[in-house]
Amino acid sequence: MCGVFGAFSLSGRPVLEDVYLGLYALQHRGQESAGVAWIDNEDHIRTRKGLGLVHLALNQADLATIPARSAIGHVRYSTSGESYVANAQPLVVHYRGGGIALAHNGNLVNAEKLRGDLEDRGSIFSTTTDSEVIANLIARNYSLGYQEAIVKALEKVEGAYALVITCEDKLIGVRDPYGLRPLCLGKFADGGYILASESVAFDVVGAEFVRDIEKGEMIVIDGSGVHSYTYSSSKERAICSFEYVYFARPDTTMDGRNIYESRREAGKILAKEHPVDADLVIAVPDSGKSAAIGYAQQSGIPFGIGLIKNKYMGRTFIQPNQKMRELAVRLKLNVLKANVEGKRLVLIDDSIVRGTTSRRIVDMLKAAGAKEVHVRVSSPPVTHSCFFGIDTPSRKQLVAATHSIEQIKEMIHADSLGFISAEGLVESVGLGDNALCKACFTGHYPMPIPLKTIPHVAEKN
Ligand code: SF4
Numbered sequence: 001m002c003g004v005f006g007a008f009s010l011s012g013r014p015v016l017e018d019v020y021l022g023l024y025a026l027q028h029r030g031q032e033s034a035g036v037a038w039i040d041n042e043d044h045i046r047t048r049k050g051l052g053l054v055h056l057a058l059n060q061a062d063l064a065t066i067p068a069r070s071a072i073g074h075v076r077y078s079t080s081g082e083s084y085v086a087n088a089q090p091l092v093v094h095y096r097g098g099g100i101a102l103a104h105n106g107n108l109v110n111a112e113k114l115r116g117d118l119e120d121r122g123s124i125f126s127t128t129t130d131s132e133v134i135a136n137l138i139a140r141n142y143s144l145g146y147q148e149a150i151v152k153a154l155e156k157v158e159g160a161y162a163l164v165i166t167c168e169d170k171l172i173g174v175r176d177p178y179g180l181r182p183l184c185l186g187k188f189a190d191g192g193y194i195l196a197s198e199s200v201a202f203d204v205v206g207a208e209f210v211r212d213i214e215k216g217e218m219i220v221i222d223g224s225g226v227h228s229y230t231y232s233s234s235k236e237r238a239i240c241s242f243e244y245v246y247f248a249r250p251d252t253t254m255d256g257r258n259i260y261e262s263r264r265e266a267g268k269i270l271a272k273e274h275p276v277d278a279d280l281v282i283a284v285p286d287s288g289k290s291a292a293i294g295y296a297q298q299s300g301i302p303f304g305i306g307l308i309k310n311k312y313m314g315r316t317f318i319q320p321n322q323k324m325r326e327l328a329v330r331l332k333l334n335v336l337k338a339n340v341e342g343k344r345l346v347l348i349d350d351s352i353v354r355g356t357t358s359r360r361i362v363d364m365l366k367a368a369g370a371k372e373v374h375v376r377v378s379s380p381p382v383t384h385s386c387f388f389g390i391d392t393p394s395r396k397q398l399v400a401a402t403h404s405i406e407q408i409k410e411m412i413h414a415d416s417l418g419f420i421s422a423e424g425l426v427e428s429v430g431l432g433d434n435a436l437c438k439a440c441f442t443g444h445y446p447m448p449i450p451l452k453t454i455p456h457v458a459e460k461n
Pocket of ligand 1: 180239240241242243385386387388389390437438439440441
């Protein structure tokens with residue numbers, strides 16, 4: 001769960017301010033750190049990085065003065081590696097005669113082994129991220145040329161990745177062989193190009209969406225335009241279904257499907273699968289809102305505001321530890337008492353992961369006078385950990401892995417509880433059953449997960 005962005009100008013126009021603005025639009029994908037990298041006039045790779053939100057980590061005015069025609073950027077939420085500035089991306093790796101800068105969204109399942117092998121052969125790592133493993137593998141093979149070096153590196157890595165890379169006055173984008181993590185291509189009006197995790201980042205810089213990068217595809221952008229290469233075609237598509245449930249912004253269109261439409265459809269399906277007699281449909285803001293609108297449209301129950309969000313808070317699910325998450329809920333949400341008092345509510349949330357946030361919200365609503373709170377969830381129960389860059393590290397922490405739906409209902413103090421079915425979610429996304437990764441709902445991972453990577457197995461061993 002990170003955001004990547006890259007820009008290349010064909011006219012020579014500086015692009016670093018565009019990268020800054022693009023990262024701003026991708027801020028929801030990571031708030032721990034932000035960074036940019038570019039190649040200067042003397043072919044040296046330069047970076048600026050900092051902790052926190054984009055506007056705190058980077059100086060827009062400073063970046064606007066730098067004459068870089070190719071640059072990349074990253075906003076980070078850590079699922080591997082600690083949360084300090086050395087782990088902020090882009091990462092830079094030098095090799096004889098040059099260097100590359102790389103920004104990565106995703107997670108490798110074999111990073112630990114690869115890292116050990118590289119260290120045995122003399123590589124020294126300056127971060128604790130698995131992204132540096134990819135950068136190192138590329139640098140090791142650089143004598144083969146950048147394209148071959150990247151392909152050789154990717155042959156070794158297993159997992160999820162959307163990469164943007166700058167080297168040799170080129171901007172390169174790569175999407176993993178399953179298409180787990182998103183990446184798309186946009187075009188500036190003056191002929192330059194952009195790569196970004198979400199199409200929403202194009203709007204802010206006045207660029208237009210061209211297309212999604214395909215699974216197993218590498219895009220190379222240089223002075224002669226865009227070149228596409230398929231480096232892997234043997235895997236089935238497995239786009240992360242959680243992008244449609246929660247991660248992506250509603251105004252993004254991803255792999256041909258608008259996120260708002262997908263969520264609204266999920267709300268409609270949820271209303272058909274779990275109807276209830278109630279006075280008002282409310283959402284856990286902001287990510288439950290689109291599904292709540294769909295639920296209201298399908299059920300005929302009016303949609304209203306029941307919870308007010310402090311806009312200046314980050315997203316609770318992506319705060320790195322439980323203590324921060326609990327504090328974040330209290331700071332983030334408050335009840336609109338006048339709207340909920342004496343009412344039977346349908347409360348729409350996008351997911352229940354640990355259950356603690358849901359219980360706190362139900363309690364707040366009841367304390368404010370709600371007569372009944374019926375919780376409806378627009379994703380199926382999360383029963384398995386994600387190993388592809390989303391922070392659900394241990395099954396023990398997933399309430400649906402260890403409790404029945406009835407038990408969860410009791411635990412969160414709801415009057416009733418219903419989750420959308422896996423089939424319903426697939427239908428709402430509309431890309432077909434085979435196009436999606438649903439491993440956190442089903443336990444069927446698109447690739448083998450090394451036992452050492454699975455926390456409860458690693459603990460036993
Ligand atoms: S396991 Fe779940 S969160 Fe992880 S990539 Fe698959 S669908 Fe997305």
